[in-house]
Amino acid sequence: MPSSPPPISSVAVLGCGLIGQSWSALFLAHGLDVVAWDPDGGVLAALPERVEPLLGQLRALGATADRPGRLSVASSVAEAVRGTAWIQENAPEKAAIKHALYAEVEAAAAPDAVIASSTSSLTWTDLAAGVARRDRFITAHPFNPPHLMPLVELFAGDAETLGRAETFYRSVGRVTVTLKKDAVGHIANRLASALWREAVNIVAEGIADVAEVDAALVHGPGLRWSVIGAHMAYHLGGGPGGIAHYLDHLGPSQERRWATLGTPSLTPEVCRLLVDGIAREAAGRSVATLEAERDRGLMLALAARRKAGEGEGA
Amino acid sequence: MPSSPPPISSVAVLGCGLIGQSWSALFLAHGLDVVAWDPDGGVLAALPERVEPLLGQLRALGATADRPGRLSVASSVAEAVRGTAWIQENAPEKAAIKHALYAEVEAAAAPDAVIASSTSSLTWTDLAAGVARRDRFITAHPFNPPHLMPLVELFAGDAETLGRAETFYRSVGRVTVTLKKDAVGHIANRLASALWREAVNIVAEGIADVAEVDAALVHGPGLRWSVIGAHMAYHLGGGPGGIAHYLDHLGPSQERRWATLGTPSLTPEVCRLLVDGIAREAAGRSVATLEAERDRGLMLALAARRKAGEGEGA
Numbered sequence: 001m002p003s004s005p006p007p008i009s010s011v012a013v014l015g016c017g018l019i020g021q022s023w024s025a026l027f028l029a030h031g032l033d034v035v036a037w038d039p040d041g042g043v044l045a046a047l048p049e050r051v052e053p054l055l056g057q058l059r060a061l062g063a064t065a066d067r068p069g070r071l072s073v074a075s076s077v078a079e080a081v082r083g084t085a086w087i088q089e090n091a092p093e094k095a096a097i098k099h100a101l102y103a104e105v106e107a108a109a110a111p112d113a114v115i116a117s118s119t120s121s122l123t124w125t126d127l128a129a130g131v132a133r134r135d136r137f138i139t140a141h142p143f144n145p146p147h148l149m150p151l152v153e154l155f156a157g158d159a160e161t162l163g164r165a166e167t168f169y170r171s172v173g174r175v176t177v178t179l180k181k182d183a184v185g186h187i188a189n190r191l192a193s194a195l196w197r198e199a200v201n202i203v204a205e206g207i208a209d210v211a212e213v214d215a216a217l218v219h220g221p222g223l224r225w226s227v228i229g230a231h232m233a234y235h236l237g238g239g240p241g242g243i244a245h246y247l248d249h250l251g252p253s254q255e256r257r258w259a260t261l262g263t264p265s266l267t268p269e270v271c272r273l274l275v276d277g278i279a280r281e282a283a284g285r286s287v288a289t290l291e292a293e294r295d296r297g298l299m300l301a302l303a304a305r306r307k308a309g310e311g312e313g314a
Numbered sequence: 315m316p317s318s319p320p321p322i323s324s325v326a327v328l329g330c331g332l333i334g335q336s337w338s339a340l341f342l343a344h345g346l347d348v349v350a351w352d353p354d355g356g357v358l359a360a361l362p363e364r365v366e367p368l369l370g371q372l373r374a375l376g377a378t379a380d381r382p383g384r385l386s387v388a389s390s391v392a393e394a395v396r397g398t399a400w401i402q403e404n405a406p407e408k409a410a411i412k413h414a415l416y417a418e419v420e421a422a423a424a425p426d427a428v429i430a431s432s433t434s435s436l437t438w439t440d441l442a443a444g445v446a447r448r449d450r451f452i453t454a455h456p457f458n459p460p461h462l463m464p465l466v467e468l469f470a471g472d473a474e475t476l477g478r479a480e481t482f483y484r485s486v487g488r489v490t491v492t493l494k495k496d497a498v499g500h501i502a503n504r505l506a507s508a509l510w511r512e513a514v515n516i517v518a519e520g521i522a523d524v525a526e527v528d529a530a531l532v533h534g535p536g537l538r539w540s541v542i543g544a545h546m547a548y549h550l551g552g553g554p555g556g557i558a559h560y561l562d563h564l565g566p567s568q569e570r571r572w573a574t575l576g577t578p579s580l581t582p583e584v585c586r587l588l589v590d591g592i593a594r595e596a597a598g599r600s601v602a603t604l605e606a607e608r609d610r611g612l613m614l615a616l617a618a619r620r621k622a623g624e625g626e627g628a
Contacts, residue, residue: 150533180520180521184571192535192544213544217502225535226540227612231591231592232592232596251585257504266568281546287549300621
């Protein structure tokens with residue numbers, strides 16, 4: 001049995017857009033040093049001031065170590081990954097760009113350093129094709145914004161690397177979910193995509209407008225799914241007999257419902273309904289204002305979970 | 315212009331299963347008298363003790379009037395609806411049963427009393443076929459459990475009745491969403507059904523098990539959808555350019571993703587995977603225990619919303 005690797009004290013963050021910034025804040029808040037790199041010098045220079053308000057949110061949540069980590073920037077990929085056991089890659093969602101980056105990483109990193117890709121739309125199989133040490137390569141998909149959202153979806157070909165990833169992300173307060181099989185969109189984005197398709201259909205069919213669909217979700221199933229999952233909701237919907245009773249009695253009517261769901265296309269007309277509908281829902285609020293409202297709502301929801309003892313953060 | 319009807323001081327609750335019990339608790343907590351009727355004398359006799367713990371939850375949330383309403387039971391439909399301006403119908407989901415009940419209601423109720431159906435799976439059109447005063451008939455679909463979940467989905471043929479319903483349900487702390495067009499599953503259950511189809515597909519395809527799908531939802535999109543809707547999430551996903559930018563740049567990749575979503579059937583094999591998966595997720599907890607955990611989580615989430623000033627309850 002191999003000796004277990006030492007605890008991780010620093011992380012290389014490659015790519016410092018929204019996802020890289022958010023990861024950096026999370027790692028720093030948990031006392032890990034971050035060495036950041038981005039091909040765009042302006043993005044890299046702006047990183048400390050971008051990270052600061054996110055760290056403030058994590059402090060307000062109480063999800064911080066006694067001593068925050070130290071943020072430094074590297075002038076090359078090699079400099080960023082040298083001496084680091086964990087590499088979080090957030091490059092653009094093009095396999096060729098990521099493959100080129102992995103070649104640079106592998107030329108400089110310690111042999112047992114893990115490369116974790118934040119990819120949302122590519123698969124482990126797509127990306128591992130450009131990695132020599134595939135046993136040390138993993139997809140670790142966060143949900144936006146990663147410093148607040150607990151979920152990290154994992155897939156790896158190697159059980160030991162998977163175990164290291166579970167330990168690592170849990171140590172920074174994340175909830176990990178592991179796929180049994182590599183899949184486009186992992187779990188969460190498949191679910192989000194399926195729901196949005198029907199949300200678009202409801203608008204396209206004239207059943208309700210954008211703001212009403214969003215309100216129904218936030219005050220109905222969204223609220224419930226923040227507490228229990230969809231499968232569990234149908235288990236409780238079955239009464240004392242649970243999901244077996246539900247499937248026996250209401251399974252056929254669910255299948256009929258599925259057959260009535262829409263398969264809309266994003267035609268110019270449908271896009272116009274969506275854009276106009278969002279304008280009405282936003283009611284003059286900028287994207288930045290809406291993001292700040294989202295973050296405030298998420299922080300209150302996370303504080304409520306902490307109270308429930310579900311152990312988010314910290 | 316007709317004079318506006320006087321404020322509602324009592325509600326007739328017809329059908330006292332889970333939904334009727336939950337509505338009763340909500341109305342009582344907001345100071346309204348409830349006159350309840352159910353064809354099953356045992357269900358009716360048990361109502362006070364079923365309602366009491368739900369009232370306790372609402373008291374704990376602070377969503378109660380200074381003086382709670384009075385709960386009484388009626389020995390006939392006519393007795394329940396006489397002298398009441400609002401009739402909340404929660405009969406079994408069979409049009410013929412509901413039509414027969416409406417005939418009894420209309421023979422005894424005041425002519426401008428509103429009949430509001432809690433139906434989840436039938437449409438206004440289905441049910442209005444059995445009503446003489448269709449202008450006073452509305453579907454008012456709550457989301458389970460109605461005393462905690464804010465959403466009520468409305469559809470009516472008459473604008474004045476719709477306005478009265480919005481005023482009434484908001485007065486008991488609900489968030490109303492109005493459909494532009496009658497539709498099976500209203501909004502929320504269409505969204506829930508679309509999401510669950512893919513949740514079943516992920517299990518059927520062996521991508522992940524039931525517990526992992528539920529965890530990904532609760533710690534990812536579910537949490538986010540408790541704060542912002544699906545359309546708004548894509549608006550923020552578009553960055554400063556918002557949803558127009560998102561649709562231009564990522565619309566085609568969403569359509570490709572939609573094409574990869576599954577269309578599972580609830581075959582015996584799939585049902586077995588769901589039942590076994592729930593057994594593992596429940597880990598020995600009974601349906602009653604799981605419901606109590608759900609309610610506790612919902613109450614914390616609602617308390618957090620109240621803190622955010624979104625004005626749930628009361």
